Amino acid sequence: MNILGIETSCDETSSALLCNGEVCSSIISSQLCHTSFGGVVPELASREHERLIVSIVDAALTEANITKNELDAIAATAGPGLIGAVMVGLSFAQGLAYALDLPFVPVNHIEAHIFSPFISEEASRRTPEGSFVSLTVSGGHTLLSVVEPDLSYTVVGRTLDDAAGEAFDKTGKMLGLPYPAGPIIDKLAEEGDPSFHLFPRALTSQSQSSKSWQGNFDFSFSGLKTSVLTWLQKQTPPFIELHKGDIAASIQSAIVGVLVEKSMAVVRSRGIRALSIAGGVSANSALRRAMQQACDREGVRLYLPKPLYSTDNAAMIASLAHLKLSRGMRAEYLYNIAPYASFAAASRRD
Numbered sequence: 012m013n014i015l016g017i018e019t020s021c022d023e024t025s026s027a028l029l030c031n032g033e034v035c036s037s038i039i040s041s042q043l044c045h046t047s048f049g050g051v052v053p054e055l056a057s058r059e060h061e062r063l064i065v066s067i068v069d070a071a072l073t074e075a076n077i078t079k080n081e082l083d084a085i086a087a088t089a090g091p092g093l094i095g096a097v098m099v100g101l102s103f104a105q106g107l108a109y110a111l112d113l114p115f116v117p118v119n120h121i122e123a124h125i126f127s128p129f130i131s132e133e134a135s136r137r138t139p140e141g142s143f144v145s146l147t148v149s150g151g152h153t154l155l156s157v158v159e160p161d162l163s164y165t166v167v168g169r170t171l172d173d174a175a176g177e178a179f180d181k182t183g184k185m186l187g188l189p190y191p192a193g194p195i196i197d198k199l200a201e202e203g204d205p206s207f208h209l210f211p212r213a214l215t216s217q218s219q220s221s222k223s224w225q226g227n228f229d230f231s232f233s234g235l236k237t238s239v240l241t242w243l244q245k246q247t248p249p250f251i252e253l254h255k256g257d258i259a260a261s262i263q264s265a266i267v268g269v270l271v272e273k274s275m276a277v278v279r280s281r282g283i284r285a286l287s288i289a290g291g292v293s294a295n296s297a298l299r300r301a302m303q304q305a306c307d308r309e310g311v312r313l314y315l316p317k318p319l320y321s322t323d324n325a326a327m328i329a330s331l332a333h334l335k336l337s338r339g340m341r342a343e344y345l346y347n348i349a350p351y352a353s354f355a356a357a358s359r360r361d
């Protein structure tokens with residue numbers, strides 16, 4: 012089965028080909044037009060997707076050596092995301108599916124992140140046999156979910172304010188770093204001391220009495236943002252410049268510490284032996300290291316996506332479509348856009 016995937020929910024125009032469950036091509040074009048604005052400008056994102064979508068899809072087909080007539084299904088992100096940006100990929104995919112008389116599979120972007128650790132380029136990566144806990148940490152979401160073998164899942168914790176990626180990007184901006192600051196903080200922190208300054212870890216054992224935080228799997232990162240801002244305002248520019256690596260490592264340690272503590276608390280409370288991390292922040296080297304150590308200590312198997320599939324990509328869209336179709340869920344021809352799509356499955360079971 013050859014599935015064409017299309018992703019345009021934010022500032023990546025991406026297309027991928029999945030052939031019998033394996034990735035045959037994956038093209039990702041990251042938009043650079045937002046750099047001087049310090050964040051993604053929605054209207055510019057939509058225009059850039061429109062400019063690139065035909066050539067990106069063509070490139071994915073060419074790299075996979077597959078023609079449009081050899082496709083069996085087309086999948087695209089249907090939300091959540093920037094409405095104009097989602098519309099470009101979704102309308103293009105639906106139009107192409109209609110013209111080629113192919114089934115169309117609308118995919119929830121966050122669900123696709125959840126299953127991204129199982130994207131396969133070889134036949135070895137499969138979803139765990141039993142349930143697993145998923146930590147999904149991206150630019151717009153921070154979710155802890157318990158995922159069942161039938162692909163259904165229950166969200167047990169989420170951020171009450173900022174997402175983890177947002178916490179990286181906004182505290183990085185305070186340090187004078189360009190958007191997205193997450194990968195730069197990761198790099199700077201390699202040379203820094205994580206214990207240089209202790210930033211707050213909200214809703215954890217550090218901040219609450221042990222009785223009140225246990226069983227609370229929600230996150231909050233807005234206090235960290237304020238704390239970094241007020242602390243930086245008290246320092247001199249040369250001091251900040253001199254200790255940039257230490258400050259980056261201290262911010263990173265506060266974010267990673269919370270993510271690891273909460274994830275392991277869910278694993279423990281549910282007696283589940285498998286954990287996955289997905290979304291852009293799952294590329295963070297300190298998070299990968301700390302979560303692997305915690306999982307090794309407790310005999311839990313950790314699943315991580317390849318860094319290429321951590322941030323937005325169409326391989327995860329085609330891959331979830333394949334998982335769903337191979338489990339008997341049927342595709343649809345038309346699907347309305349859902350900028351704030353709920354986490355309910357986008358495809359239905361027959």
Ligand SMILES: Nc1ncnc2c1ncn2[C@@H]1O[C@H](COP(=O)(O)OP(=O)(O)OP(=O)(O)O)[C@@H](O)[C@H]1O
Pocket residue numbers: 020021091092120121124148149150151152175176177179180191192193194197290291292293294295296321322323
């Ligand atoms: N190595 C890293 N360390 C920390 N953060 C990182 C790293 N690499 C990427 N990120 C962060 O990941 C985020 C982007 O991830 P992703 O593309 O999954 O988010 P999004 O698609 O914008 O949001 P959503 O998926 O919630 O709609 C950014 O906030 C970026 O800073």
Ligand SMILES: [Mg+2]
Pocket residue numbers: 120124149150291322323
């Ligand atoms: Mg994303």
